[in-house]
Amino acid sequence: MRKTILFLMVTLFCVKGYSQVSYSSAEKGLSIKALDESVTMKLNFRIQSLATLSTFTNGDEPEMNAMIRRMRLKAKGYIYNPKFEYKLELALSNRDMGNSSDEKETSNAPKLVLDAVLKYNINDKNEFWFGQTKLPGNRERVISSRDLQFVDRSNVNSRFNIDRDFGIQYRHNNSIGEMPLILSGAITTGEGRNITVVNEKLGMAYTGRVEFYPLGSFTKGGDYFGADLMREDKHKLAVGVSYCFNQNTNRGGGQLGRFVTDSLGKVYTDISTLFVDLMYKYKGVSVMAEYANKQTPEFISGFATGSGINVQAGYLLQSNYEVSSRYTQVELFSSPTASAITNEYTLCVSKYFVGHMLKWQTDISYITNEGSSDGEYRFRVQLEMGI
Numbered sequence: 001m002r003k004t005i006l007f008l009m010v011t012l013f014c015v016k017g018y019s020q021v022s023y024s025s026a027e028k029g030l031s032i033k034a035l036d037e038s039v040t041m042k043l044n045f046r047i048q049s050l051a052t053l054s055t056f057t058n059g060d061e062p063e064m065n066a067m068i069r070r071m072r073l074k075a076k077g078y079i080y081n082p083k084f085e086y087k088l089e090l091a092l093s094n095r096d097m098g099n100s101s102d103e104k105e106t107s108n109a110p111k112l113v114l115d116a117v118l119k120y121n122i123n124d125k126n127e128f129w130f131g132q133t134k135l136p137g138n139r140e141r142v143i144s145s146r147d148l149q150f151v152d153r154s155n156v157n158s159r160f161n162i163d164r165d166f167g168i169q170y171r172h173n174n175s176i177g178e179m180p181l182i183l184s185g186a187i188t189t190g191e192g193r194n195i196t197v198v199n200e201k202l203g204m205a206y207t208g209r210v211e212f213y214p215l216g217s218f219t220k221g222g223d224y225f226g227a228d229l230m231r232e233d234k235h236k237l238a239v240g241v242s243y244c245f246n247q248n249t250n251r252g253g254g255q256l257g258r259f260v261t262d263s264l265g266k267v268y269t270d271i272s273t274l275f276v277d278l279m280y281k282y283k284g285v286s287v288m289a290e291y292a293n294k295q296t297p298e299f300i301s302g303f304a305t306g307s308g309i310n311v312q313a314g315y316l317l318q319s320n321y322e323v324s325s326r327y328t329q330v331e332l333f334s335s336p337t338a339s340a341i342t343n344e345y346t347l348c349v350s351k352y353f354v355g356h357m358l359k360w361q362t363d364i365s366y367i368t369n370e371g372s373s374d375g376e377y378r379f380r381v382q383l384e385m386g387i
Contacts, residue, residue, distance in 0.1 A: 029387050032077075040077035046146050046357075046386025047071050058374040068093045069152075069382065070145055072114070082121070087133065089115035111194055114164065129169040132193050135255070136169070136184035136209035137162040137242050138275040138290055140310065142224060147356045149226025149286070149314055150348045151363050151380045154328045156308035160292035162244050162273055163255050164193040165205060180217050184209040190246045192255035201268050203248025205255065211240035218281065226288070227314055227322050228281040229355050235282045242275040253294070253304050260302035269296045269303060284316040286324075299336040306332040306339060312346075320352045341370040359384050 029044040050069035055062045071093040078085045090112055091097050097110045117131035134142055140153050141161040153161075167188030174181050189195065190205030213223070215237045219230040223238040246254040247270050254271040261267060277290040293307040308331065314324025326346040333339045348363035360383045367376040 029074075038080050041075050042077055044074040044387055045072065046074075046384065048145070048382055048384050050151065050380065050382045053379045055377045056374065057376070067095055069095055071096065072146075072386075074115075085119040085121065087115050087117050087119070089113075109194070109196075113194055125173045127171040129171070130167075132164060132166040133169070134164050135162050135186050135188065135205075135207050135244065137207065137244065137273075138292060139224070139238075139240055139277040139279060139288065140290055143226065144224075146384060146386065147225035149288070149312060149322075149324050149350070150326060150346060151361050151382045154290075154310040154312075154326060155330050155342060155344050156290060156292050156310040156328055159304060159306065159330050159332065160253075160273060160275075160294045160308060161256070162205075162207065162246075162253075165189060165191070165255050166193065166195075167205075176212070178216065180213040182209075182211040184211075188255075190249050190255065192251060200266070201248035201250075203246070203268065203270075205244060205246040205249070207242065207244040209240060209242040211238060213238050218279075222281055223279045225356060226286065227316050227324075227350070227352070228284050228286040229316065229352065230281075231284050231316070232281045233283065236280065238279045240275070240277050242273075242277075244271075244273045246271040246273070252302050257304060258302070260300070267300060267302065269298075269300055271296055271303065271305075285313070286316070287311075287313045299333060304332065306330065314348075316352075322348075322350045322352070324348045324350070343368050343370065356384065357386055 029042045032041040032043065047068060048070040051066040053062065053064045070091070073090045073092060074088065076085065076087040091114050097112055113132065115133045117129050117133040120128045122128065136142070138157060138161055140157045141163065165186070165188035167186060169184065169186040172183040186207040188205045188207070189199060190203055191199065215235050218236045218238065219232055222228065222230045222232065222236065244254070248268045249271055250259050250266050250268050251257045252260055254273065259266065272295050274293045275290060278288070280287040289311045291309050294305050296303050296305055299305065308329060310326065310328045312324060312326035314322050316322045325348070328344040329341065331339050331341045344365055344367045346363050346365040348361060350359060350361040352359045360381070362381045365378045367378065
């Protein structure tokens, strides 16, 4: 960790003599541009400090935890030609970076690299990406953890999201009449991020997403951050559908989870994941909803299958305080004929000082499992700061 930070500091010092360095606003971060403008870089860092207290209705002892939940360093820009863009993101907190429990598959290395992707802009409507980054999956996952409406993402996302992967992606922006339309596709390894072992079964993951905006585009990308910080003066709606087919995967969640084994060795199966989501905003009101479904051809212990829904809504006051609420239900199959259903009810209060760049959030949740009288109350406070 210290070597990484030292390297970055030395790099910034060395490039000073060959570039222009500027910082114009919190949203734009620290900008570096070569004197001949052949290379540009925008640097951002952010820290999330989180404290959590959980109490249980069955009489178990309360649990408390406080930590640096996330610490991230981002860089993006273009290299040699504006058509060649790149994005890098490193995870530097212990919670983010701890060694994988599957040491063989990750060479017993920390999970430091989140994004390392090169983008080629063919024109203003078409892009090709190559490298490791987020897949075009559910909206809640693609939204940066910096830009969330709640302290963290929902249980639906935790159980079913397809996260990041390595491969090629394609983006196409178009319209049907006055309605913007975005198409995305990806062919990736299907094993998730930072995997170093050989793909023994040659299985790949195929992901596609279609997204349309029947009421026009959102202001400044408001379809991909929580809360109506732009206070849209017209009704705005985004609807998206994603599907991922992960062939011959060995991980419990496809791109995520433990590598599944039995007495004969590694276990492989196909996983199909479907997401349907929407985002609506108007004059401080925001609504986001998602449905997720993950299935395998037949039930195999160790692979997470089931479905879930997440619905959340909030209202942003003129003082930049926001009150929001969320309902989440997840059904996970524990056998071919049995499942467990978890319900989560959350109320959140946020204060935005500089949008999502500087804010504090606190939420309280009540979590229950159907068929059980036991429940959990969870209280969280988080401070987000960065440039």
